[in-house]
Amino acid sequence: MEPIYVHSEYGKLKKVLLHRPGAETENLTPSTYVELLFDDAYFLPQAQKEHDAFAKILRDNGVEVIYLEDLVATVLSISKEIKDDFIERFIIEAGVDRESSLFHRVVNYFDTFKNNKELVVKMMAGVRFSELPNSEKKTLRELSQNELFALKPMPNLIFTRDPFSTINKGVSLHTMFFETRRRETLFGEYVFKHHPDYKTVELYYDRYQNTSIEGGDVMILSDKEIAVGMSQRTNSSSVEKLAHNIFNKKGTTIERIYAIDIPKGRSWMHLDTVFTQIDKNKFAIFSNYQFTIFKITKNEDGTHRIKKYKKSIDEIMGEVFKQKDVKLIHCGNGDPLISEREQWNDGSNVLAISPNVVVAYERNYVTNKALKEAGVKVFEIPSGELSRGRGGPRCMSMPLIREDVK
Numbered sequence: 001m002e003p004i005y006v007h008s009e010y011g012k013l014k015k016v017l018l019h020r021p022g023a024e025t026e027n028l029t030p031s032t033y034v035e036l037l038f039d040d041a042y043f044l045p046q047a048q049k050e051h052d053a054f055a056k057i058l059r060d061n062g063v064e065v066i067y068l069e070d071l072v073a074t075v076l077s078i079s080k081e082i083k084d085d086f087i088e089r090f091i092i093e094a095g096v097d098r099e100s101s102l103f104h105r106v107v108n109y110f111d112t113f114k115n116n117k118e119l120v121v122k123m124m125a126g127v128r129f130s131e132l133p134n135s136e137k138k139t140l141r142e143l144s145q146n147e148l149f150a151l152k153p154m155p156n157l158i159f160t161r162d163p164f165s166t167i168n169k170g171v172s173l174h175t176m177f178f179e180t181r182r183r184e185t186l187f188g189e190y191v192f193k194h195h196p197d198y199k200t201v202e203l204y205y206d207r208y209q210n211t212s213i214e215g216g217d218v219m220i221l222s223d224k225e226i227a228v229g230m231s232q233r234t235n236s237s238s239v240e241k242l243a244h245n246i247f248n249k250k251g252t253t254i255e256r257i258y259a260i261d262i263p264k265g266r267s268w269m270h271l272d273t274v275f276t277q278i279d280k281n282k283f284a285i286f287s288n289y290q291f292t293i294f295k296i297t298k299n300e301d302g303t304h305r306i307k308k309y310k311k312s313i314d315e316i317m318g319e320v321f322k323q324k325d326v327k328l329i330h331c332g333n334g335d336p337l338i339s340e341r342e343q344w345n346d347g348s349n350v351l352a353i354s355p356n357v358v359v360a361y362e363r364n365y366v367t368n369k370a371l372k373e374a375g376v377k378v379f380e381i382p383s384g385e386l387s388r389g390r391g392g393p394r395c396m397s398m399p400l401i402r403e404d405v406k
Helices: 030-036 044-060 068-076 080-093 101-110 116-125 140-144 184-194 236-247 313-321 336-344 365-373
Strands: 013-018 064-067 149-151 164-167 170-173 202-205 218-220 225-230 256-261 275-279 282-285 292-298 304-308 327-330 351-354 357-361 377-381 398-402
Touching: 013 044, 013 068, 013 351, 044 064, 044 357, 044 377, 064 068, 068 080, 068 116, 068 184, 080 101, 080 184, 101 116, 101 149, 164 184, 164 218, 164 398, 170 184, 202 236, 218 275, 225 236, 236 256, 236 292, 236 304, 256 313, 275 351, 282 313, 327 365, 336 365, 357 365, 365 377
Parallel strands: 013 064, 170 202, 225 256, 282 327, 357 377
Antiparallel strands: 013 398, 164 170, 218 225, 256 292, 275 282, 292 304, 351 357
16 A cells, blocks of 8 residues: 555545644643634643543544654654754744854753654644753844744644645645744645655655645545635645646556635634535535636646536536536535634534545534534544644545545
């Protein structure tokens, strides 16, 4: 089996990447919520219980669960050169100048960690000035701005869907929209460059592009088609760059890309916050507005052409999956008030773990009832804390291997 093999959104999930929330979420404060893209902090012990319940449901259904921190720790164990290079890059991308005394203090602090996983977990959590070795050479930033963190925490790592996307047998490594999330993709860069299981994976996009794209907007329809949302966080130029790269990569089987334009805003930050696939003829949807959809196809000379669709999203999915009857299961069962409330808590952001079987937040009970009435098997996970992060089961998971569907 290939290390990456994802040709659909609903084929039986065999292997998935998660990140268990850690101390990075406890390093959030009300004064940093906006910058770090949170509305509230987790009660961490309960958030971890909820996340563990999510992982258990996956394992109980035959899914191998691996964690981002373990992959990165493996990479750092390969050689001292890789580890030193990663640490240097990580500190610099956190906004610390290579020539500053702060840089060397942080390096010296990281050198005290003998266990690479503990080091990675600490890097994710953030580093306070007070944790660094005592030094009289304090920086002006440290003395004058009353900041707590030399390296800021990375609480959005729980959403492993976003920094990169698995597309068929390859990977799109992303440029994130908000500066606070851009360091997240450094982990992916080193995994796909050095990890023995993943270093041969084809890359369709890299993190050094000047326009953003995020994984919540990437939807795998088949080995020949994908959809990409044009959202608050995925730029239309990025969709065209991705299309060009995919169409011109030797061996790719993708022939069509559907660009789906959605409103730009906090509550519908990605395509998967308003539209996810459950089966070949079933989709969860937040339907308080209309989608605008474009089809991008490859020309023989390697360029591409774009056609605007006048059909509805269910009609287009019917064409793609050759289904006469496509069922859209509406968030909040279509009630405008309930729909808006449950969409805010990711009612449409379900994770299909096999055809017609999904994982959902239990708090979205109206949407879940609608799913069940439509014949969908729903595994509900506790979400009183996890839902504070504004990301559901699909957001918190990156499929690495799925079985093919017929």
